[in-house]
Amino acid sequence: MASAKDHRHLMMRANxxxxxxxxxxxxxxxxxxxxxxxxxxxxxxxxxxxxxxxxGVLAHELKVVHEADLLRRCVDADGVGLVDLRAVEVPEELRxxxxxxxxxATWTVPFDREGGFTCLASAYHLSPAVRAHWxxxxxxxxxxxxxxxxxIADFLDKAVSAGAS
Numbered sequence: 474m475a476s477a478k479d480h481r482h483l484m485m486r487a488n489x490x491x492x493x494x495x496x497x498x499x500x501x502x503x504x505x506x507x508x509x510x511x512x513x514x515x516x517x518x519x520x521x522x523x524x525x526x527x528x529g530v531l532a533h534e535l536k537v538v539h540e541a542d543l544l545r546r547c548v549d550a551d552g553v554g555l556v557d558l559r560a561v562e563v564p565e566e567l568r569x570x571x572x573x574x575x576x577x578a579t580w581t582v583p584f585d586r587e588g589g590f591t592c593l594a595s596a597y598h599l600s601p602a603v604r605a606h607w608x609x610x611x612x613x614x615x616x617x618x619x620x621x622x623x624x625i626a627d628f629l630d631k632a633v634s635a636g637a638s
Contacts (some may be wrong), residue, residue: 523577
């Protein structure tokens with residue numbers, strides 16, 4: 474398992490590399506990114522992993538991007554599938570294998586293995602740091618799916634409670 478320091482570094486990298494992609498794809502303005510980055514730094518100082526999300530600040534606090542628009546772009550431009558994690562049971566094998574801290578840091582969760590592929594659901598698919606981390610970390614090739622921040626949070630809460638019982 475990685476240390477909290479490693480997760481912080483991963484979280485900062487995931488967020489730092491997501492912002493420019495959102496600007497490049499005309500989903501937000503540079504000014505929006507600057508405001509959201511300032512707010513993210515404030516949230517990071519509090520140390521609560523589920524608050525440390527640039528996308529969350531942009532979508533839920535500043536309301537300058539809609540997650541549905543972002544997911545639509547991922548489907549159209551990148552060929553990413555979509556998954557509703559509410560209908561997915563957390564596989565024991567994956568729950569043991571991946572660290573929830575790493576999932577919070579990248580807003581990505583492994584949710585299945587199919588034919589040697591690891592299926593990953595992510596609200597941060599557009600972050601090159603997230604893709605590189607998980608493609609290196611996952612067992613076998615990766616199939617990417619887009620999902621919402623809320624879907625990731627609910628899935629992680631369910632996985633942690635299932636692991637505690």
